[in-house]
Amino acid sequence: MRKRLPGWLADAALILYFVFSLFPVAWMAILSLKPANQLFSTYFSFTPTLDAYRTVLGGSEGIPFVRFFGNSLVVSVGAVALSLVVGLPAAYASARWRFKGSEHLMFTLLSFRFAPELTVIIPLFVLYQKLGLFDTYTGMVWVLQLVTLPLVVWIMRSYFADLSPELEQAALLDGYSRTQAFFKVALPLVKPGIAAVSLLAFIFAWNNFVFPLILTSHEAQTVTVGALSFLGGDRPKYHLTAAAALVSVVPPLLLALTIQRYLVRGLSFGAVKS
């Protein structure tokens, strides 16, 4: 291991990358604290104010941002809950038994991860108008399965597969039923995996933009679309946009920091374990 980079140079390179990585977020925070009349005249020296947050959260620009925030919460939690209820048994089944069609189902689910969203959304846009699901929570929770279900099934399958079947067999010998063995033995053992995958699925659902952009208009609209709408209109409202953007990234960032350890397996759909 001779002729390596000297330590300080490597550290300097790292710091350079992290400045690139963190500065935009810091700058957004600065912009959001600017008073409207100093928006164009200064860059770093100004009298900070929370006016932008008051305006955004008060909804006085005609954009009910707090409701959008609530909508994001409802549809993301709904989508994750549905994915868990449906996905956990499927993940368990495909990890424990080799049965006809299981690989087909798994790869169909995986292909959702890589399908261009609009292939499904444009027909759904037409379909939802007819069915009355356009701009509803139900419609959003349904379509978000495209994001959350493959994640839950693939990651939980890798967790169940890592679990030795002998534990459940021992439980069966002790007189447990298969169902009991699943709920009382297998499920508690993969609890950290379930927690991590739920949070990751929540973040992805929360961050989604194209579904609410096309399939909602006002009632079920979410923060990602809401934040962008501050950029529309005649007069630029840059400080409000910054405040809205900052508010909308708080939940995913907080959750992400709690699941650091599980991210590798989560982000690679179980393909890479750490």
Added chain:
Amino acid sequence: MRRTLRPYLLVVPALLLTCGILYPFGLGLYYTLFDFSAAKPQPDLVRWENYRAVFTQDAFWNSAWVTVLYAVGAAGAETVLGVSVALLLHRSSRVGRILEKILILPLMIAPVIAAIIWKLMLQPSVGVVNHLLEPFGLGGVQWTDTPTGALLSSIAVDVWVYTPFVAILALAGLRSLPASPFEAAAVDGAGWWYTFRRLTLPMLWPYVLVAVIFRFMDSLKVFDIIYALTEGGPGDSTVVLQIRAYLEAIRFQRYSFGISYTIVLWAVVYLAATVLVRHLGRIQRKAAEVSG
């Protein structure tokens, strides 16, 4: 009997949900055979006419070209930068250990929000980037107002968001490499570059390739970043395929024609996935030989 039925019962709910998502896909495929639009709610069968129209349109080939440039540029830059960051973090200096904790940040920000942030930063009047560049004599750069600038800016946002993705997977790979080949190389007095090229890179490559596959296929279907940053402009310079499909289907309400675009893109992504996954299998076998 019960024993053989059980796995099927467990997957039934997921199967139903999957069908619920496949149905609109199938419906979309069916729509492309008609000339369905808001102006023509009672469509006629036109068979392959939509696809013929897609492939003979200059706009399609322009979009396809822009999409490829974007995907190759973004995935390439993220791979190089992400692996470099991972190698630097792997040295685990004190600075590295602190920075590693916040590596994930941009990746957890919604891409559309990231694009909004960068749009504000690159904005000519309030934007901070030109202000910071001014001392270097680079003040008035028109970032998103020139065709090349708009494409490069979009790629830059993609790189900002997704480099941590590559870095995290590469770092996990580096930490799981077996120690013995490196010890042997050190005993033999192998230099850093030799060790990196002959040992680290081939053994790390399967991990990196997983990341590259995810990134390349995701950037083929990029939408959020470009929608928020440039809306496809200026002119047609950043109209990638999903943006084109959106404009046709939602803005101009030519549903059938717009869906045809997404079907073509879907076929491209599917093909790319098949090729890359097969390649991944080969690479994994090769890496196993090096470490074994």
